[in-house]
Amino acid sequence: TKPTVLVTGGAGYIGSHAVLALLDSGYPVVVIDNLTTGFRWAVDPRAAFVEGSVDDDDLVRDTLRRHDIRAIMHFAGSIIVPESVENPLKYYKNNTVASRALIESAVLCGVPHFIFSSTATLYGIVERWPIREDFPLQPINPYGKSKLMTEQMLADVAAAHPLSYGVLRYFNVAGADPQVRSGQSTEGATHLIKVAVEAATGKRGHVAIFGTDYDTRDGTGMRDYIHVSDLAAAHVDTLEALMANPSTNYTMNVGYGTGSTVLEVLDAVDRVTNMTIERRIEPRRAGDPPILVADNSAILATLPWRPKRDNLDTIIADALAWERKLAEREDQAAPV
Numbered sequence: 001t002k003p004t005v006l007v008t009g010g011a012g013y014i015g016s017h018a019v020l021a022l023l024d025s026g027y028p029v030v031v032i033d034n035l036t037t038g039f040r041w042a043v044d045p046r047a048a049f050v051e052g053s054v055d056d057d058d059l060v061r062d063t064l065r066r067h068d069i070r071a072i073m074h075f076a077g078s079i080i081v082p083e084s085v086e087n088p089l090k091y092y093k094n095n096t097v098a099s100r101a102l103i104e105s106a107v108l109c110g111v112p113h114f115i116f117s118s119t120a121t122l123y124g125i126v127e128r129w130p131i132r133e134d135f136p137l138q139p140i141n142p143y144g145k146s147k148l149m150t151e152q153m154l155a156d157v158a159a160a161h162p163l164s165y166g167v168l169r170y171f172n173v174a175g176a177d178p179q180v181r182s183g184q185s186t187e188g189a190t191h192l193i194k195v196a197v198e199a200a201t202g203k204r205g206h207v208a209i210f211g212t213d214y215d216t217r218d219g220t221g222m223r224d225y226i227h228v229s230d231l232a233a234a235h236v237d238t239l240e241a242l243m244a245n246p247s248t249n250y251t252m253n254v255g256y257g258t259g260s261t262v263l264e265v266l267d268a269v270d271r272v273t274n275m276t277i278e279r280r281i282e283p284r285r286a287g288d289p290p291i292l293v294a295d296n297s298a299i300l301a302t303l304p305w306r307p308k309r310d311n312l313d314t315i316i317a318d319a320l321a322w323e324r325k326l327a328e329r330e331d332q333a334a335p336v
């Protein structure tokens with residue numbers, strides 16, 4: 001039988017997909033989530049659910065012991081860059097301070113493995129691409145700094161205690177479970193693919209293009225979009241690498257290593273939906289780097305993980321299927 005995994009933030013977008021990947025691979029799962037941004041219904045019923053925060057030491061330690069947790073996947077946190085600029089203390093609390101508490105609980109309860117959601121935002125504005133893990137870490141906002149501090153804590157703790165870690169630095173996560181069991185459900189989305197599929201289902205009227213004067217092939221920003229189910233699978237493979245090599249730590253980019261521009265994304269959305277979604281050119285958005293594309297050779301060399309849904313049309317089709325399901329749900333919930 002496989003060891004039980006605690007997934008923090010398992011009611012959120014990426015966490016709920018990690019829960020599915022773990023359950024589908026035969027791991028028992030316990031989710032802890034305080035439901036500030038996640039949804040109870042997003043947690044697969046096969047998982048046990050604990051409502052609470054990762055800095056509730058008594059609750060977390062009781063959960064770790066009661067379920068004999070052998071690994072923690074830590075997704076819980078705040079993730080909105082502009083909000084982190086307005087309210088940095090929220091980010092240092094929810095990301096850095098809460099992670100410190102969770103890591104301490106892991107050490108005290110003898111949990112051997114810890115997998116942490118990190119972000120390409122740590123690289124800041126890069127001069128070269130694709131981006132390798134050994135590039136300088138120079139986050140330009142409190143969100144990125146709060147994540148970097150947690151990476152640094154984990155490295156120090158792993159050197160001092162019997163705990164090993166996997167840090168995964170995500171590029172642009174998009175799409176939804178191919179079986180339409182979960183997807184991106186948060187309101188007020190700002191991410192390009194989510195915004196575009198909302199436009200496709202009539203939830204908004206147009207899509208803004210933030211800047212057409214970047215030094216890219218068509219002048220719009222370029223990103224490495226990765227399907228959320230491939231990202232979730234990378235977590236399961238990282239867990240298995242940690243269990244097979246208990247004293248090794250891993251820090252790896254998770255991306256496909258290919259860039260798509262805003263125009264390429266919007267062309268793909270039009271193609272997949274067979275629509276012509278209105279585009280409006282707007283000025284650059286503050287703080288947007290021109291290009292963020294991963295060098296993924298480290299993860300490819302380290303894990304058996306291989307991308308399965310590394311195609312923009314596939315990502316968009318899956319995101320769209322989920323968006324349609326959400327729209328139906330909202331119709332049903334609406335007062336008559």
Ligand code: UDP
Nearest residue numbers: 190191192195208209210221222223262288
């Ligand atoms: N973008 C855009 N319109 C939008 C949202 C995003 O043109 O409504 C652009 C943004 O400037 C960037 C890319 O799409 O070049 C990806 O942005 P997103 O917010 O999806 O992710 P980020 O890379 O900022 O985390």
